[in-house]
Amino acid sequence: MSAPTAAGFSERLLQGDRGALARMISWxxxxxxxFGPALDLVYNRVGRAARTGFTGPPGxxxxxxxNEVAKALRQDQQTVGILAVDPSSPFSGGALLGDRIRMEDRALDPGVFIRSMASRESRGGIAAATVDACDVMDAFGLGQILIETVGVGQAEYDVVSAADTVVVVLCPGAGxxxxxxxxxxxxxxxxxxxxxxxxxxxxxLESDLVEALHVRFGRESSFPVPVVSVxxxxGKGVSELLASMATHKAWLAERDLPALRLEKRLQRVRAALDSAVSSALWTRLGFGARARxxxxxxxxxxRIxxxxSARALASISPQDLRTS
Ligand SMILES: Nc1nc2c(ncn2[C@@H]2O[C@H](COP(=O)(O)OP(=O)(O)OP(=O)(O)O)[C@@H](O)[C@H]2O)c(=O)[nH]1
Ligand SMILES: [Mg+2]
Known part of the structure; x- marks a missing residue:
């Protein structure tokens, strides 16, 4: 059997084939x-889904x-993609397995697609892979994309920046x-x-947070961050959370969502460029060996x-780059 092609998988994705969706996310x-050629073929279908990131301390x-949000969205006839991202772990460890089990009642529903990601090895890092996976789910036609990641470091912020709306989940005690x-x-x-x-x-905790928000975010131009008790x-309070998510979405739509997304895409181009240029220098042009x-x-x-980098830049002619 011949190797699966980008075009074949793009076609199958648009036909609603979940196997193709899973495969493209693996790519x-x-x-x-x-991956790149396959995404190109479906990229005109990207941009319809609402993307919400959930982050916060472990546990x-x-x-x-x-899971509860997904359940409520399903009751509202919306389709849901769930990405559980664990940037700190190189393998799909116990926590993710636990997630799968907890989310099991959603897993049998054809209107829900659940996927966990743990690889650090992806090109451009886990954050880029997460955005790519969201794009694939979006092109597939899932209306709501929910991304879960533990909020402990930079990689996690990068992951949540893949979302239009970021929900920070805290609880009394540890977090x-x-x-x-x-x-x-x-x-x-x-x-x-x-x-x-x-x-x-x-x-x-709730009153502390309300106070902290009041102190920190007095600006009129920013979204008035609500504190939702859940x-x-x-399942108590989940419908209030959904209402807040919808309010934020409407707020974004009133501002300039396309411009905000463009800004995020620009950052992706930059990150991909960084990674492509530096890996070409490092391996193909022998900078790695030279540095060693x-x-x-x-x-x-x-100093090295x-x-x-001075050497690499000196060899580039600005004239060459400026020509279209
Ligand atoms: N009492 C109480 N326990 C809860 C509630 N929600 C979740 N838990 C419990 O808290 C524990 C952690 O829940 P998870 O949903 O796995 O938390 P998490 O933030 O996804 O955890 P990690 O992905 O490992 O960071 C589980 O034992 C849950 O049953 C709640 O509303 N009340
Ligand atoms: Mg979890």
């Missing part, structure tokens, strides 16, 4: 060279909440408000969720990087 994840209840502020989670939030509202300390385990030799001679890393 994105593994940096397969067929805050993100998966439970995403309290102060820690969230330290981790910079409030800055990325369009919506704050206090999950586990059934536990003591939830009211306090108990994902029982210079390190062995005792030169400092920043500075010299090598």
């Amino acid at each position: 994105a994840e593994n940096g397969d060279e067929r 805050a209840g993100k998966s439970t909440l995403v 309290d408000g102060i820690q969230a502020m330290k981790a910079g989670l409030l800055e990325v939030a369009d919506i704050l969720v206090v999950n586990k509202s059934d536990l003591s300390g939830a009211d306090r 108990s994902a385990a029982s 030799a210079q390190l062995e001679q005792g030169l400092a890393p920043h 990087a500075h010299d090598l």
